[in-house]
Amino acid sequence: MQYISTRGGIEPVGFSDAVMMGLARDGGLLLPECIPDVSDRLAAWAALDYPDLAFELMRLFVDLPDKDLKQLVQTSYAGFRSTEVTPVVQVGNVHVLELWHGPTLAFKDVALQFLGNLFEHILKDREQDLNILAATSGDTGSAAIYGVRGRDRIRIFVMHPKGRVSPIQEHQMTSVTDDNVHNLAVEGTFDDCQEIMKTLFADLDFKDTYELGSVNSINWARVLAQVVYYFYGAFRVMERTGAERVRFAVPTGNFGDIFAGTIAARMGLPIGRLILATNENNILARCFCEGDYSLGEVHATLSPSMDIQVASNFERYLYYRLGESPETVRILMKTFATTGRLALPFSDGESIDGLIVAGVGDTEATLQTIREFHEEHDYLLDPHSAVGVSVGRRFMDESEPMICLATAHPAKFPAAIEQATGNDLAHHEVIEALADIPTRSDVVAAEADTIRAYMVSRIGKKPDAVDDEPETVATDESELSEGEPQGVAPEQNDEGSE
Numbered sequence: 001m002q003y004i005s006t007r008g009g010i011e012p013v014g015f016s017d018a019v020m021m022g023l024a025r026d027g028g029l030l031l032p033e034c035i036p037d038v039s040d041r042l043a044a045w046a047a048l049d050y051p052d053l054a055f056e057l058m059r060l061f062v063d064l065p066d067k068d069l070k071q072l073v074q075t076s077y078a079g080f081r082s083t084e085v086t087p088v089v090q091v092g093n094v095h096v097l098e099l100w101h102g103p104t105l106a107f108k109d110v111a112l113q114f115l116g117n118l119f120e121h122i123l124k125d126r127e128q129d130l131n132i133l134a135a136t137s138g139d140t141g142s143a144a145i146y147g148v149r150g151r152d153r154i155r156i157f158v159m160h161p162k163g164r165v166s167p168i169q170e171h172q173m174t175s176v177t178d179d180n181v182h183n184l185a186v187e188g189t190f191d192d193c194q195e196i197m198k199t200l201f202a203d204l205d206f207k208d209t210y211e212l213g214s215v216n217s218i219n220w221a222r223v224l225a226q227v228v229y230y231f232y233g234a235f236r237v238m239e240r241t242g243a244e245r246v247r248f249a250v251p252t253g254n255f256g257d258i259f260a261g262t263i264a265a266r267m268g269l270p271i272g273r274l275i276l277a278t279n280e281n282n283i284l285a286r287c288f289c290e291g292d293y294s295l296g297e298v299h300a301t302l303s304p305s306m307d308i309q310v311a312s313n314f315e316r317y318l319y320y321r322l323g324e325s326p327e328t329v330r331i332l333m334k335t336f337a338t339t340g341r342l343a344l345p346f347s348d349g350e351s352i353d354g355l356i357v358a359g360v361g362d363t364e365a366t367l368q369t370i371r372e373f374h375e376e377h378d379y380l381l382d383p384h385s386a387v388g389v390s391v392g393r394r395f396m397d398e399s400e401p402m403i404c405l406a407t408a409h410p411a412k413f414p415a416a417i418e419q420a421t422g423n424d425l426a427h428h429e430v431i432e433a434l435a436d437i438p439t440r441s442d443v444v445a446a447e448a449d450t451i452r453a454y455m456v457s458r459i460g461k462k463p464d465a466v467d468d469e470p471e472t473v474a475t476d477e478s479e480l481s482e483g484e485p486q487g488v489a490p491e492q493n494d495e496g497s498e
């Protein structure tokens with residue numbers, strides 16, 4: 001399988017190159033040049049356990065030997081706390097697909113445990129190093145850190161918006177003090193972090209010299225790993241109910257998770273509707289309901305991992321929705337970059353593409369849903385999952401059971417649970433074990449240059465970078481001799497979380 005860019009500006013590359021590239025070199029996102037139709041394999045696949053299903057599905061998209069892929073998949077999912085990896089439980093009249101049985105209790109582990117192993121495999125093969133730069137609104141950071149901590153040939157730099165991720169999420173990230181892990185508390189929003197990331201990845205000299213890589217949801221391997229649980233969840237629910245089609249409700253931020261659902265549908269999985277659920281940060285809901293994709297302010301909500309305005313994976317959807325035309329994508333993304341808005345020609349009726357419908361689950365709906373599920377079913381939803389459930393329940397259909405993606409364990413958000421139920425109910429041993437571990441992070445200004453300097457100082461200078469710019473090097477050295485690059489204030493912090 002070859003991979004192309006949504007903006008049409010690169011020669012097709014293989015899977016391993018696509019994974020290492022992260023963002024395409026022309027600023028677009030990478031996509032497989034075709035999506036295989038597996039309709040005739042559904043019956044056979046329905047009998048497989050999670051790792052075998054993952055193996056069969058992924059092998060259609062990768063360029064690794066079968067035996068290596070099989071090993072990678074086995075290793076990646078062996079550490080999950082459920083033998084099913086992503087079990088489905090029926091709660092009232094919906095089916096909850098629990099995606100949080102990985103090491104950090106968030107659905108992002110499903111993709112990032114795999115990606116960490118995949119990176120290690122490719123780097124060993126190529127005898128290369130990798131410096132991962134990531135922006136996180138919460139769960140990506142810890143899941144990425146747990147995916148690569150202590151690994152050879154990999155360093156990770158994770159930017160989080162200072163004070164805007166939950167205390168537990170912050171603690172989960174900053175309590176990992178392996179030498180190859182760098183936590184950056186950026187004085188800005190998550191969108192600022194994403195913008196810095198885009199700027200640094202667009203600096204091709206820097207990217208090449210410093211072997212930059214990405215684990216954000218723009219990485220195709222993450223999308224691919226997420227396609228698997230749509231199949232797994234649909235198979236379980238179709239078995240149990242006898243239904244021939246299912247719906248999925250997806251709490252959405254960066255459009256990575258739900259995009260994986262659109263790929264599953266394109267591959268032939270019988271998905272009747274994908275329900276896109278946002279919190280008050282509703283750019284995507286507005287887009288799918290009104291055709292208005294325009295930037296607003298970022299609001300802090302109970303579901304911080306969805307406090308996002310620019311959804312980085314949306315470009316992939318646009319590419320397909322606009323007839324696979326890189327020209328059109330280029331023009332639209334340019335317009336969006338300059339004006340902060342797009343009027344999209346596709347808000348026509350119940351569903352704009354026959355698949356996606358959207359709605360907003362605001363704070364009140366989130367709390368109400370958590371309370372109701374607790375009182376009526378003795379089941380605790382985390383606030384992100386509750387957004388999905390609350391919107392999903394507006395789109396119920398008799399013949400198509402509703403599968404609601406549960407994206408985090410409630411113990412990651414105990415304050416919201418207490419606010420909803422009046423009681424301190426959300427606990428998990430993994431979170432409790434964090435309480436006494438010291439943390440480490442550096443506070444940095446929300447500027448690409450500052451982050452670049454920080455990375456250079458931690459990675460050490462590369463010979464190529466020294467050659468043509470002796471003056472820059474002198475400056476770097478003087479900064480280094482002071483211990484920290486300019487604009488970077490070290491922060492030691494060993495407070496417990498909540």
Ligand SMILES: *Cc1c(COP(=O)(O)O)cnc(C)c1O
Pocket residue numbers: 106107108138139140217251252253254255256257258305306384385407408
């Ligand atoms: C990241 C995240 C989401 C949003 O997923 P996207 O792929 O960004 O749409 C939802 N819930 C939780 C708990 C998350 O960590």
